[in-house]
Amino acid sequence: MTRVTGGLLPGSGGGDGTRAVRAGLPEPAKYEPTLPGPVFAAHYHLPGDPTGPYAYGRDDNPTWTLLERAVGELEAPGQDGVETLVFASGMAAISAVLFSQLRTGDVCVLPDDGYQALPLVRAQLEAYGIEVRTAPTGGDAQLDVLDGAKLLWLETPSNPGLDVCDITRLAEAAHARGALVAVDNTLATPLGQRPLELGADFAVASGTKQLTGHGDLLLGYVVGRDTEAMAAVRRWRKIVGAIPGPMEAWLAHRSIATLQMRVDRQCATALTVAEALRERPEVTGLRYPGLSDDPSHKIAVQQMRRFGCVVSFTLSTRARADRFLDALRLVDDATSFGGVRSTAERRGRWGGDAVPEGFIRLSVGAEDPEDLVADVLRALDASAA
Ligand SMILES: *Cc1c(COP(=O)(O)O)cnc(C)c1O
Numbered sequence: 056m057t058r059v060t061g062g063l064l065p066g067s068g069g070g071d072g073t074r075a076v077r078a079g080l081p082e083p084a085k086y087e088p089t090l091p092g093p094v095f096a097a098h099y100h101l102p103g104d105p106t107g108p109y110a111y112g113r114d115d116n117p118t119w120t121l122l123e124r125a126v127g128e129l130e131a132p133g134q135d136g137v138e139t140l141v142f143a144s145g146m147a148a149i150s151a152v153l154f155s156q157l158r159t160g161d162v163c164v165l166p167d168d169g170y171q172a173l174p175l176v177r178a179q180l181e182a183y184g185i186e187v188r189t190a191p192t193g194g195d196a197q198l199d200v201l202d203g204a205k206l207l208w209l210e211t212p213s214n215p216g217l218d219v220c221d222i223t224r225l226a227e228a229a230h231a232r233g234a235l236v237a238v239d240n241t242l243a244t245p246l247g248q249r250p251l252e253l254g255a256d257f258a259v260a261s262g263t264k265q266l267t268g269h270g271d272l273l274l275g276y277v278v279g280r281d282t283e284a285m286a287a288v289r290r291w292r293k294i295v296g297a298i299p300g301p302m303e304a305w306l307a308h309r310s311i312a313t314l315q316m317r318v319d320r321q322c323a324t325a326l327t328v329a330e331a332l333r334e335r336p337e338v339t340g341l342r343y344p345g346l347s348d349d350p351s352h353k354i355a356v357q358q359m360r361r362f363g364c365v366v367s368f369t370l371s372t373r374a375r376a377d378r379f380l381d382a383l384r385l386v387d388d389a390t391s392f393g394g395v396r397s398t399a400e401r402r403g404r405w406g407g408d409a410v411p412e413g414f415i416r417l418s419v420g421a422e423d424p425e426d427l428v429a430d431v432l433r434a435l436d437a438s439a440a
Contacts, residue, residue, distance in 0.1 A: 071246050072315040074132065079125025079308060090312075093118045093305035113296050118304045123276075125311050126266075129245035130258045130278040137251065138285040139278045140292060141304060145241060145261020146172055147297030148275030152237050152257055153206070155291035156284060159184035161205040166192045168218065169210040170239065171407035193218035193350065197225055201232050209255075210239035211248075212351060214392075215367055215402050215416040217342040219351035222358055226254030235284065241266075242392075246318045247361040256281050265364060265393025267310040268317050272303040317395060317421060321364035324427060325419040329366045331428045335435055340369040340414070364419045365392050367402075373412035375438050376401045380415070382434035385422055392418030397427060 069077075080089060094117045099109040109115050119141050127139040142148040153176060157163055163180060165173055167189035177187045188200040192213040197220065201207065207229040211220045226236045237257035238250035244265050250258040260266065262274030279285040292298065299307075322345065329343035344355040345362030355362055370376045380388045386397040390405075397420035403412045419427065 070315075074128060075246070075315040076312045078128045078311055079121045079123075081121065090305075090308060091117070091121070093301035095301050113298055114293055116298075116301055116304070118301045118308070119299065122304045122308045122311075125308055126245070126262075126276050127278055129311070129314070130240070130249060131251045131280075132249075134251060134280070136282070137278060137280050138282070138289075139276060140285070140289055141262070141299050141307075142275035142277070142292060143297040143299050143303075144273040145170075145259075145263055145275040147292075147295070148259050148261070148277045149239065150176065151288050151291040151295070151297070152259055152277055153180060153208070154183075155287040156206055156235060157183075157185045160186075162186045162188065162203050163206045163208065164188050164190060164197055164200055164204050164234075165208045166190065166210050166213060168192050168213050168216050168409065169208075170214050170241075171405060173210075174407065191218065192216070192220050195221055195225060198228055201229055201234060204229065204232060204234040207234050207236045208239070209236065210241075212242045212344055212355070212363060212365075214242055214365070215408055215410065215414070217242075217344055217349075217351060217363075217365065217367055219344055219354045219359075221354050222248075222250055222253040222255060226256075230254070235281070242363050242365060243359060243361070244314065244318055244363075244393075246315060247322075247363055248359045251278065251280060253358055256284065262307055263393075264391060265318060265321070266314065267307045268314070268393055268395055269306075269310060270389075270391060270394040270396065270398075272306050274299055274303055274307050318361055318364070320421050321393075321395075321419050322361045324422075324424040325364045325366050326362070327424045328417070328419055328428055328431060331432060332366065332368055335432070337370060337375075337435060337439070338368045339371075340367070340411070342367045366417045366419060368415055368417070369411050370413040370415060370438065373401065373403065376413040376415055378440065379434050379438035382437035383430055384434075385427055385430040386417070386420075386434075392416065394418065395421040397422060 097112040123139040131137040190197040238255045241260040344351040389398040399417040
């Protein structure tokens, strides 16, 4: 991307809103749309020797190319030599990094409080003879298990516990031991945190959540600076074929135009909701990294620019949590997070997370803050019965 618009390089210049609306757009061309529509192609006309960029649909697609540029401009503005690859889902992206980088006999460090599918990934890594060590996200305990590791995997803030770890400190320690560092940036989004600038080798995320924000598609991405490592990730995508459809890729790119508006609105409302919940005696274990007295706050302010749209807390019993969810009118009882419509769920219903039975993960949407706070407080009252 070398085009200059009004003195701003699309990749590096301007504020977050400016970058979001322009991210990944092609050079303006007369009679062409601003954002070209999805390209539906299994194969491309290809006479003669098969040279790129577009030969076969599992390897490349022009709609992915624009989306990959957009994500790269947000995750690593102004950084040269950074490559982005999009995937069919967040798990496809996570698996691509782990399984392309690790070999039998290697050691990998995973969080023990991360995304609920990580234990499944762990079992598969171990089946391939990879040693997996775990550490909690908060407290930088990863430092104690880094010796001999090939890859350090961080998820910060963690889902659903909202603990935060010091990416810069841990990346320095990992690099000193020759380990690569990957950060799951799903919860923060690239407007909340830029792991590559903080020293990580890979920023990996589910684009299913706030990046795209409408709860209508699954997507994942990997952004990395190490050419050799990214070549292996690309090769993994080709072998496994976990590629996004052109329609999903296009919808994602279209959604990124409103990322800054959505993230700013949802983060501000999440803080308002957290502050309202803090006043309620029946709410315990309240977590939001943006609250000044949250255990994550000190490190969060060092490395995050926005604190996310997820608030978590605990009600006394499973029954009370269910009554609360049932009484909500503006908040759908559904999993996932980051969408413009608020959602909440009793996380314990899945059985995968080490959380109390009454633990609620609330994803704050783009509704008017006063409406949402009123709905949440009314549902809390109603759940007392
Ligand atoms: C949802 C999520 C994933 C998995 O993403 P999918 O798009 O559902 O495959 C990975 N990491 C985190 C932190 C998530 O919240």
